[in-house]
Every structure is written in structure tokens, then in C-alpha cells.
Amino acid sequence: MFTEIDTVTLDDVAAQHVVKSAVRGAKRFKGKPVNGPNKCCDSRKEWVDHVRRIRDAKDQIAFAELFQHFAPRIKAFLIKSGSDAALAEECAQEVMATLWHKAHLFDPTRATVATWVFTIARNKRIDVLRKQRRPEPEDLWWGPEAEPEQEDVLALQQETAQLRDAMAALPEAQRQLIEKAYFGDLSHREIASQTGLPLGTIKSRIRLALDRLRHAMN
Amino acid sequence: MRNEIKHHMTDDLLMAYAAGNLPEAFDLMVATHLSLCDHCRARSESFDAVGGCVLQEQDASASMSDGSLAATMALIAQGAPKAKPAHPTCAVLPAPLQDYVGGDVNAIKWKPVGMGVKQAILPTTSEATARLLFIPAGAAVPDHSHNGIELTMVLQGAFSDEIDRFARGDVEIADQSIHHTPTADISEDCICLAVTDAPLKFSKLMPRLFQPFLRI
Numbered sequence: 001m002f003t004e005i006d007t008v009t010l011d012d013v014a015a016q017h018v019v020k021s022a023v024r025g026a027k028r029f030k031g032k033p034v035n036g037p038n039k040c041c042d043s044r045k046e047w048v049d050h051v052r053r054i055r056d057a058k059d060q061i062a063f064a065e066l067f068q069h070f071a072p073r074i075k076a077f078l079i080k081s082g083s084d085a086a087l088a089e090e091c092a093q094e095v096m097a098t099l100w101h102k103a104h105l106f107d108p109t110r111a112t113v114a115t116w117v118f119t120i121a122r123n124k125r126i127d128v129l130r131k132q133r134r135p136e137p138e139d140l141w142w143g144p145e146a147e148p149e150q151e152d153v154l155a156l157q158q159e160t161a162q163l164r165d166a167m168a169a170l171p172e173a174q175r176q177l178i179e180k181a182y183f184g185d186l187s188h189r190e191i192a193s194q195t196g197l198p199l200g201t202i203k204s205r206i207r208l209a210l211d212r213l214r215h216a217m218n
Numbered sequence: 219m220r221n222e223i224k225h226h227m228t229d230d231l232l233m234a235y236a237a238g239n240l241p242e243a244f245d246l247m248v249a250t251h252l253s254l255c256d257h258c259r260a261r262s263e264s265f266d267a268v269g270g271c272v273l274q275e276q277d278a279s280a281s282m283s284d285g286s287l288a289a290t291m292a293l294i295a296q297g298a299p300k301a302k303p304a305h306p307t308c309a310v311l312p313a314p315l316q317d318y319v320g321g322d323v324n325a326i327k328w329k330p331v332g333m334g335v336k337q338a339i340l341p342t343t344s345e346a347t348a349r350l351l352f353i354p355a356g357a358a359v360p361d362h363s364h365n366g367i368e369l370t371m372v373l374q375g376a377f378s379d380e381i382d383r384f385a386r387g388d389v390e391i392a393d394q395s396i397h398h399t400p401t402a403d404i405s406e407d408c409i410c411l412a413v414t415d416a417p418l419k420f421s422k423l424m425p426r427l428f429q430p431f432l433r434i
Contacts, residue, residue: 060291063291064287067282067287067290068287069278070273071282071286071287071290072276072277072278072279072281072282073273073274073276073277073278074273074276075282076276076277076278077272077273077276080276089282089283089286092282092286093282093286093289093290093293094293096290097290097293097294100294101294101298101299110263111263111266111267111270112267112270114270114271114273114274115263115266115267115269115270115271115273116270117270117273118266118269118270118272118273119266119269121273122236122237122238122269123238125238126238126245130238132242132245132343133242133245133342134238134242134245135242135245135246135248135249135250135314135317135318136249136314137249137250137252137253137259137262137312137313137314138253138312138313138314139313160267160270160271163267163268163271164271164274164275167268167271167275168275178268178272179272181233181234181237181239182236182237182238182268182269182272183272184237184238184239186237186239187239197268199261199264199265199267199268202264202267203260203261203263203264204260206259206260206263206264207256207257207260210256210259210260211256214256
């Protein structure tokens with residue numbers, strides 16, 4: 001099964017899946033089956049469903065699509081962080097494997113899939129390139145019972161899209177400085193807190209999500 | 219208790235944590251604070267969102283080699299890495315600290331440093347030092363200032379110094395301009411996590427003699 005995916009294109013795989021799904025009468029495979037390598041618009045919400053499909057059904061097609069979109073970006077990110085291409089490729093595979101195993105921990109009311117993938121890739125960079133452990137805060141998740149509200153999911157995705165637009169609108173030099181920091185090129189002493197980024201709304205949104213999560217956990 | 223935290227992390231520390239640019243000891247401090255403070259956790263996760271945008275903007279043409287998806291599926295088939303043991307949430311030490319100590323407070327291997335004060339240095343990379351400090355109720359840590367930055371977070375009890383009073387979850391951020399003598403509340407022994415990126419400077423002779431033992 002896995003090697004089959006390797007020998008055909010992803011579009012073929014997706015097409016096969018659509019056929020199989022149709023045969024089974026499955027309804028969960030909705031929307032565009034495959035996102036083109038550079039087309040990420042309109043897909044932010046969809047990636048959330050992809051992760052859910054991996055979590056709930058170990059859906060390899062959803063994974064293949066996420067892989068096609070994110071693995072090259074993780075690789076490019078790691079190369080810019082100082083890795084050689086071979087190591088970046090290996091790490092990108094490990095990051096994607098982690099995504100599979102930790103799909104149940106992804107909280108779409110606090111992060112987009114891209115943000116979540118970034119955190120896994122960053123931790124991999126610290127582990128492999130800096131050879132350092134990465135302490136993380138205590139896990140908070142909805143557990144097998146509760147599910148976050150759809151409107152909260154949507155609101156977070158929209159606010160992240162606005163943040164992305166705001167970043168794109170920054171002066172070139174400032175944007176490069178932020179990128180440099182996230183590629184690990186700036187020491188913590190060089191990072192200035194004045195990023196000029198409008199993080200207020202997204203921060204409030206995440207805080208609200210945390211409050212609801214705490215409430216659900218109790 | 220969670221809402222009572224008054225002294226928080228700075229934006230530049232949270233951004234450096236999100237970007238992954240801090241020495242390990244500082245990462246440990248931030249992760250420990252975030253485990254207790256949802257205000258800073260939300261701020262930290264908003265800085266993660268910036269990283270998500272940076273990742274999303276990466277050029278996807280740096281294509282993966284043939285067979286990489288299959289290789290990843292093979293990796294997945296090997297199974298998930300062993301999950302870390304779950305730590306009791308009512309513990310004194312939040313989960314990230316328990317990972318370093320190997321348990322809660324009773325697993326800490328204290329070393330006396332004089333005047334009833336005890337410490338345990340945690341195994342991190344050498345760019346910065348993380349230590350747990352035990353200050354007996356009512357006792358003071360020797361008057362000192364800093365070459366670099368010192369972050370001190372209370373885990374149990376409370377201490378006061380020339381700046382303010384600090385209780386569980388509160389972080390004191392001290393740089394070279396600050397000269398302080400933290401004193402534990404009389405009601406309870408105080409346990410803190412302290413992180414430094416340069417040796418401390420003690421202002422009196424006796425503590426200076428302790429310095430080699432403190433390794434600070």
C-alpha cells in the first residue's frame with residue numbers, strides 16, 4: 001500500500017481514493033481532493049479536516065495531501081535554518097511522521113495546521129541542528145470526549161490569515177528580520193520585541209480557547 | 219491560582235522561545251512558566267502563529283526526493299515514539315521540570331550551599347544554567363547582582379525583595395542594574411527555578427567564597 005503511493009502521482013492516488021470512497025458511499029471526502037503544490041489559498045480550513053481524518057481514521061490520502069503541501073516547505077525552512085538538503089529531507093519526513101502520531105493533540109482553536117507543523121519542525125531543528133532538548137509546556141488537549149466549537153476553529157483560522165496578510169504588508173527589511181529570527185539566525189539578545197506585528201487579536205482568541213479548554217477539562 | 223500570577227514573561231523572551239533561539243535553560247524556564255500561566259501561553263502561541271506564517275510562505279519548489287512519502291509511511295509504521303510518562307497535575311513541579319528532575323519535589327537531589335539554602339543544578343547545555351533553589355522559610359539568598367540576565371520563578375512558597383513580592387508562577391527578571399536580596403516568606407519554605415546566562419556577582423565576602431560551590 002505504501003509503496004503504491006510512491007509509484008503513482010498523488011493525483012492518481014487521490015483519484016483512486018475518490019472512486020473507492022464513492023463505491024463505499026463514504027461522505028467524508030469532500031471538497032477539492034488535492035491542493036496544488038503552491039496553492040494554499042482556501043485550504044486552511046481544509047487542512048484542519050485533514051488532520052482530523054488522520055486522527056480518526058488513519059487516513060493515508062489525507063496524509064499524502066498534507067505531505068505534498070508541507071514536506072517541501074519544512075525542507076526549505078530547515079535548509080534556511082542551516083541544514084544541508086539531505087538532512088533537511090530526513091527531518092521533514094520525521095516531522096511529518098510526528099504529525100501523524102500526534103494528530104490527537106492538535107487543537108484547531110489555538111493553531112492552524114501550518115502553525116502546528118512549524119512548532120514540530122522548530123523542535124526538530126533544535127533537536128537535530130542544535131543538539132539540544134526542547135522543554136515544552138504541559139500538554140493541554142480536548143481529550144477523546146470533547147470537541148472544540150466549529151466557529152472557534154474558523155475564527156482562529158481567519159485571524160491567522162489576517163496575521164499573514166499583515167506580515168506580507170510589512171516593509172521588506174522588517175519582514176526579513178522576523179524570518180531570520182524564525183530561521184534561528186538571531187540570538188535571543190538580538191530579537192527585538194517590537195516586531196510591528198498585530199498579535200493582539202490572535203492572542204485574545206487563543207486565550208479564549210484556553211479558557212474554554214480549561215473549562216472542558218474540569 | 220492560575221489567574222493570580224502577576225509577574226510575566228517579556229515579549230522578546232516569548233518570541234525567542236517560539237522562534238527556538240533560547241539556550242536550553244531558558245527554554246526550560248519559559249516552558250515551566252507557560253505550564254502555569256495561560257496568559258503567557260496565549261502570547262507564546264501567538265508568536266508560534268508568526269512561525270506558521272513564515273513556514274507557509276516557504277518556497278515549495280524545494281521538492282522532496284522520490285520515495286520520500288513512502289519512506290515517511292514506513293517511519294510511521296514503526297510506531298509512535300514512547301510517550302513520556304504522565305505527570306500528576308497537582309504536583310509542585312510542572313511537567314517540563316519533572317522531565318529534568320525525574321519526578322516531583324521529593325526526587326530533587328539537593329546540595330546544601332550554606333545558611334540553609336540548597337540547590338540542584340539541572341542538566342542543560344552550558345550556555346546558561348538552570349537550578350532549583352530551596353530557601354528556608356524566612357531566610358535570604360545572599361545579596362547579589364548579575365552580569366547577564368537572571369530569571370527566577372517561584373514554584374512553592376513566596377519571596378520578597380527590593381522590587382516586589384513573588385508567589386507561585388511569578389517570574390522575576392533581573393539584569394545587571396538590579397541588586398537584590400530575595401527573602402522567603404516566613405510561612406513556608408520557598409522553592410524556585412532560577413536561570414542565569416552569566417555568573418552572579420556577590421557583594422559580600424562570604425557569599426563570594428560560596429560562589430565556587432554554587433557554580434553561579
